[in-house]
Amino acid sequence: MQRPQISSYRRRYINEISEGMNVDNTAVFLCVIGFLLGRAVIIDNLGPFGIAYFIYMCTHKKYKMPVFFSISAGIILSHSGPHALRYIITLFFINFISSFISKYDDNIFRVSIIGFFITSISGMTYSLVTDLYMYDILVSIIEGLAVSSLIYIYSYGIPLILKRSIRRSISSEETIALSIIIALSITGISNISLFDVSLKNVLSFLIIIVVAYQAGPALGSASGITIGMITTMNTVSSPVYIGIYGFSGLLAGLFRKVSKYATTIGFIMGWSVITIYTRGSSELVLTLREITISSLIFLMIPDEKLKYVEKFTKGILGSEESSINYISRIKEMMNTRLKDVYKAYEEVGVTFEKVREKDKVLDQRDIASVIDMVTHDVCSDCPMKRGCWNLKFTKTYNMFTNILNHLEEDGRIDNNYVKAKFERDCMRFDDVIKGCNHYFDLFMLNYKWNKKLCETRRLVSSQIKSIAYSIENVSNEINNSMDFDMDMENNIIVELDKENVKVDKVSYIKKNDNFEINIQKRNCYSGDLCEKKLINAVSRAVGQEVSAYKMGCRSMNNICNIRLVNFKKYTAKTDVSYLSKDGNIISGDNYTYMEISDGKYMIVLSDGMGKGEKASEESALTIEILEKMIEAKIDEKISIETINNMLMLKSSDEIFSTLDLSIIDLNNGNLESVKMGACPSFIKRKKGGVEVISSSSLPVGIVSEIKIDREKRSVREGDIIITVSDGIIDAGKDKNLGENWLYTVIEKMDKKTTKEIAKHILDKSLELVDGKAQDDMTVMVTKIWRNRK
Template identity: 35%
Template sequence: MRNIKVVAELATISNQSVTSKHGKLKHTMEFFINSNFKLYVILGILGLLLGRAVILDFLNPFSIAFMAAAMIQELNLFVIGTSILLGVLSVGEKGILLKYLFTSLVFILMYVASHKIKANKKLAVSIAAALANFAAGYFIFYVQNYYLYDLLMIIIESILIAVLIFIYDCSIPIIKNYKNRRLLSAEEVVAVTIMAAFCFVGAEFFIAGLSVKNIFIIFIIMIFAYLGNTGTGAAVGIIMGIVQALSGSILPSAIGVYGLCGMMCGLLKNLGRFGCPLGFIISNALMTFYINGSTEVLIRFYEILAASMLFVVIPTSLIKRLSGYKTVIAGEYLKERSYSMRVKEHTIDRLSELSGVYRSLADTLKETVQEGSYFSQTDAAQIIDQVVGKTCSGCGLGSNCWKRDFYKSYQYLFNLLTTIENGGDPKRNDGFKAFKERCLKPEEIAEGLRYYYDMYRNGLSWKKKMNESRLLVSDQLKEVSAVVSDLALRIDMDEDFDRDMEELIMVGLDSEAVRVKDVIVTRAADALDIDIRMDSCGGKRECIRSIIPAVNRITGKKFNKKDMICDLIHSSICSIKLKEAHRYQIATGISRMNKSGTVSGDNYSFIELKDGKFMLALSDGMGAGPKAALESNTTITLLEKFLYAGFDKDVALKAINSMMLLKSNEETYSTIDMTVINQYTGEVEFVKVGAVSTFIKNEDGVQVIRTGTLPVGILSNIDVELVKKKLGDGDFVVMVTDGVLDCNKDIVDKERWLAEVIMNANTRNPQRLADEILQSCLDANGGVAPDDMTVMAAKIWEAM
């Protein structure tokens, strides 16, 4: 038994050992296939090549700049520094090696000493690297008895280091996220090209007498021109030409040859794979004959041929993968989109809102049509009262007819009036003889009944014509509403699309591995609106968790989602609408008291408009009760619709005034007290039409805003007074109706008294402030509301 146990224990130990070895082997294999390992292999190769890159015989700004950019990106400094050191060692120049070691030491010390400074890290590192290079170079050349030319070269090299740090800092993130990136901005394309180009400066190798560096440079120009356009090819060609000139491979006059060749590659790319090599060969031949007039080519034909063969045989799958970068430049992708469709969509939205306003006007006008064109008993009673008042008031038997025998006398006149209504002669009525025997003035009464009935019929006719006119106008407005819906292609849009911001957001989202279909950025007066279209996440709220934080980081602004519900364009595409967060937030409070036994004639509204503004409005209808409530409600409703649809305040007020004039034959009016606050700037506009004063409460006291205009619905033309002010953090705006201001009958200067009430209210809550103001006013009138009373308080505070 003991032997069996020993054998079992040995077997267990052996299995554990084998398992441990397999685990270590697996861990080692995972390390070598890990993305970080691949990344540092790529960065190590770049560091090696940039360490070898020397221009003007002794300048090497590329290595220090690459090390500094790696420190900004928080990469492994040991791997980067060692690869650069190997590259510098392979050059075989002791002076360059010494200068690199001394510069690196000084730079690292400066970085360690200043990395806690809360400033622009990229700028600080650039300045530190440039100063370290200058200090090291100056020290070395000082020991070696330098010339003025050497000092000038050190200054140029230090400036180049500072510039290259920004370029490499833009390139390294693309290398880090090369698997996730599909879009590059124009700046990123140039930065990657410059980095790749300078890598070839130190990559001078020859195979069969052909320069590997030259072949790859030509190949890169063809690739960028094929995937981009003529501009991309020319830009990359110029960059590669400059690199060749700096490395001493060509004369400076030949830089333009590479640019022209790149441009011709882009022009002939539509011919297919062979178009780019053909364009390169033709351009090189033409420039060769133009510059030196001989058959000695500027770019060797066999090197062009080798690069062309490499370009032609490159697998189609790799070309498709590269073309997946949306022609490399995000701006090209944005340019390919149809802006006409975007303008059309926004036009339809604007016109739909305009159509809704006209439809609302038509419905309101139709509601004012008064029904009842028949002769009612009430109308008969009014005519009889008028006749009796005129004819019987001076009659001696008046008291006997209308006090002792009222019902019989009333029946006689009613029967005569019925005869007149039916088109008959009252004097021939069967009961006229009996009536004549009782009345001293039967003829005058008969004529009076006919006269007042004719007056009634004329008035009824005019009322009918007025109703017909209103219905006609209502129908016309409905027709206008229908026509406006069809004017999408005829209206001049005022939308301002921000293409630079669209490109920035698309590239930024792509760099964070967030895939979007489209980005539309519209710039209003003070803010941005963003519409992002992407594959539907199936209700996982990816927009809240990923897109909005990413957009905030990319733009440096804060955005909020317009609607909590996503807009599904169809089953697979989701539209996310973002708006720039407001700098100022607004909280409101309302306190009301109706006149005893009546419906309040005051109406109010507060609504956030589309342009980042917040509207507060009060309307006080004439008198009190249902009629006043109807007038003020109509005014507020129309005001909301006009302003939300984007109409100017003057246009809205004039339209409302015209509507109120047409709305009723009777004298009706309502006041408008409107406050519009810009939530981005804090600017506020006070618009008053027949309204009482508004009050602004801040740390300095209470300011009174007053005007002197008539209410809407009285005159055909109204005067609109606009007062502009600036609000700050913690300010209050208090709006009241006349019932609040007039409640204290004993005070002459009512505005000053109410300002003191507002100032003495010790609260920062707008609802409590409104309640305290209303209670103070009620206390001043014995606890009774003399009129409809409404207090609206709004608090403004800075949220950003």
Template identity: 35%
Template structure:
């Protein structure tokens, strides 16, 4: 061993002999709560003899006091220390050791692992330079910490560079200050500074919390570099001609390309290819091959793991053959196949865990602002919804309806009658004090009779009370008047309760609408950025200048698209060019609902909105006839397209004929239109309509309600009937009857709703009628069966013709003497595309 090697080993032994006692003295001080090194009282060490001091060093703890993270860092340090650059240099070992020095508890193990890595690839003479650099860095580290400073990443990199340069100059001096050694000292120290700074971020990230979900770009790049260089230092071996290092390299490119997309996949491929080229195990062309293969892997990630594997294979085959002329042989495919098998069997949970660190794209200020506004708006809407719901419950719990007088009412009634009749009577004290019990029981029985008969006379009063009372006639009249007054109060009390119930239902409906609006604002609406980008690219190819594209997948799993583009000066680009492009990209038929055309001369932007085109359409026809000698029909109807791709058919028959019946049915239809259009649930809308009609008047006027809601996307129809006549579905020569057994709206406070769901098909015909049509056939009982046979015999599919034909038959049945209003509403369902 030459003088330089002996000097280095002597220095190493001296430092290491003092490191362990120093390390455990530091641990002991931390256990005593003394952290600041300047506060150590050195006199305390004089009181402890040397043998006792040695007993404080627990070698078991020395070997076991290492966390799994420290062990992982040490193993990576071993592999990185084996990486030889430029045929003879090991600068990465110095850089990594410098990056790991801040962890005091792991310094000894890191020193041992890095020294072992250096010694595994170089003999003791050549490795002495790097081991001496490690020792020098340790000395500098403890000197800096002894002064109370905690080195930052940049300071660690400077210490590493200084130590490397000092040992490089010493090596150059021993070799006669040869120009080669001087250049190596300068270049290697600069390389160490750069690598140490990068490794510092990676080791800090590894030592950090496992609960982190967001990594900065600096941390991601440093982790890629540290693992890439670790792979380069792996002890390589082969099985059946498949080299471990090559398989791991391909596997990492596949994994990160699949997780991070083209950018991450290409970056990892270039980093690994560069490192493997620098250590001399791959040609320089491998950098481009792995980089392009990683990018193609990321492009195919949406297809899944198989797609990414195929993408990598295509990249390898095409680039290798084109640039290097490499033949596609079995030996060429063996490492790719082995890495692909490892990639396909890699745990999904680990991929998901890694993905959360990589796929965190930074959001723009506008996106963050939008999310904050959305959250605030949704929270405020939810608060409003809860407030209205609580107010609704408050109204419903204030009071209950009364069907009869309760004990309190009877007591008050007795007191009122007694105060009016008996107050000035001479026998008052005798009746209501001396004989109170018998008098009270007698009056109570008289009131019970009044409640049964609504009015009492002398025959309803017990004979002993008649003989005893001096004002029995006045008592009977007063009791009747007061009882009528109490009944009137009971009626108005129930009316007030019904009004409160109506208000409660209305408040509940408002709460439901606001709650649904909060859900639409906050959740279950997804922006499709990849589709937005695809639409922009395709429209750009069509030479359409687009400033903004928004693609939203709503709660009904339907696409909504808003496009802002330059004005076309009346060329109707929205329907001619943009609409086909959007439909093609989304793979669904779209339609324009709002073109927002700004005109021919305007310089403003045009904004158009597209939604998915419904699969079904509805054609309608109506025929009606009022009762003879009455110009006004008591029947009313409506058909309209409502939001969310639904179509409403409604028919109401007001009881009786003339103006009053028309007012009742018209009120039902108008309220239904308003509530459904405003977003109220159909059940809640019907309850509110019923409450309004119950309170509308004291007269016995009621209305039936026949409603059909058709989903134009799916073809599912809901038949809702309240006291209405049967409806019919004609499908070819088959007719299905939809019946009902509920009472009309406005008759009772609580309404029964009959709901029937049916799946409609292309060509189906829906027929809704009022009872005047079915009752026109008086000589038969099974009127629905008769009407079904009439429908079976119709061979046309024109709704207007069918309605007129059925009305003429009904009029003929009545000999044109119509006894009740007749209305027939016919709707044909047809598919626009299959």
């Protein structure tokens, strides 16, 4: 017997049902929402929420059938018989035309129009079967409009649920739509209770508290109003509850920055005050248990789980998130560009380094060239040429080669050497000697220039590589250690406003464990606003002490730029005493001391070769370059190599200068000392004793490849760092005291201030040279102080 054929329509219908019966975690979640929306009822047993939900889900065939059954179950359990039958028939009709609806999955407006007509016609048909009144027609049209609006809302919220695992950025519309869906779902819980505790109220309170804690008072009150309006829309006292929910969310959000406990207390206070004022104390007692349960659940939720809510709340409060994302994109773009520049410069540096340097004045090819030139000049018209170069070519060529090799070793040719080995075979050996010497001199000159060129190219290569590494360091710093904090900037602005300090711009930049605050405002004219108001207000805002970087007014065109950093544990103060050689106005010693970035303090002393203007120019160049490069956060090794290359390339003359660099970390008291041909420096401890820091490295500008010696020490409050030039150290040589004389003076002196100490050491040095300085004399004295909060 032949099996009956299944019609193409039935086959397609069965396939659609099987496609829509997928069950997974997402399907279960959607079914729960469908069940609750099916149960949600407003005035006169109207339930448009489940109908709108199913119409929209027809555009997602994968979950259509599970949602159909869940909505049907919700409708059956919540509506009375005739109303339930009406909505079930409507669902079946929608399912019947679901293929038609799914064609417009990319046009939600048309789907909304279809939903309007289906719901309106369904309501009018039901009214016609019972008793048709004009009121029923209006209600049917209103219900159709509600379904149409809800479909549009679902089109924003449901896709967020379907793709929740891959979404990273959420729009404001999606967040609002999702909150409405949640509020409608809570309405579907209806009167379900356990031990007289309303599940609907517990979930409503919990959601408001969570949103207020994560997003603040604005979104907390907004969520309270939304949930209050939707969950109580079918009650007479709905306006009152909307106010109670909204005020409670507002008060909870105001306390969110204190703690989770303060947030729950704020919510309870807001609910209690308004409820007692509007509904009486008896109403408060009925809901207090539910509020307590919600608060306890909230307190038990780990902060890591609550962070998940931020993705949704920042969809509404997205201006800050957008700014941070914009900054991140800028950082990423700048990092990529800087990396490209770094690679380009590094490649250029490597290319410059690949240069062939001659090992000898004359290689085999050069020897052949010299022989050819000498032969052309001397042997071309010699009557013995045929015998030497035709009959005895190998012997003659080897003799020339031996002469040139001897010339390479000794620099000049010994006549006796040539005469003994060459006179018998050559009648013009004197001319041969002159020719060989002449061409060798030319090749020697070329060899020297080749060496100079190779050395210069190595210096240029080293400098280009240093630039590349500096760019890479800047790139890494931008990419890794800089974060902007918008909340902290707002806190600073609020605290400054409380002190009546008006600012134009505030930026808070966090760098690892440190931070930097830049404030731009109009001049205060008195110049003391930083110390009187601004630092105290900013310290309160950030929750720790801050200090001004380079204290003092830095203003231009009536605009003041203030830079604040972490409160530093120590402060350094430096004084200098100096005297030029032979009373010259210009000193060959140059120095600088300054506070640099990241809470560090730099002391530099440089002594140029010789005296007067030339020495001053060399040391000034060293100081100027080092100061700018260190201020630009370029590593001191790269800075010193740059100075070395500059001095070597600056002139054909041999110029150099010593360099004595000390960097003190004012946060922890670490001292790092770098010396390049500099004199020993000394640390006089507050508790007694003197420590010497010395080095045997060469000054900068002498050799292309320098060796940098670093020495690290620790300094504490009251310690004194003494840096001197060689004019001070050498003052004791004529008295056969060496360097030890200064150690003894420092150990025995009882001066306290930096100015007194510097003057005392200079005076002692002058005593040793009978008041006549034999070299430029400079003394730098730095004392460490502990800051008091």
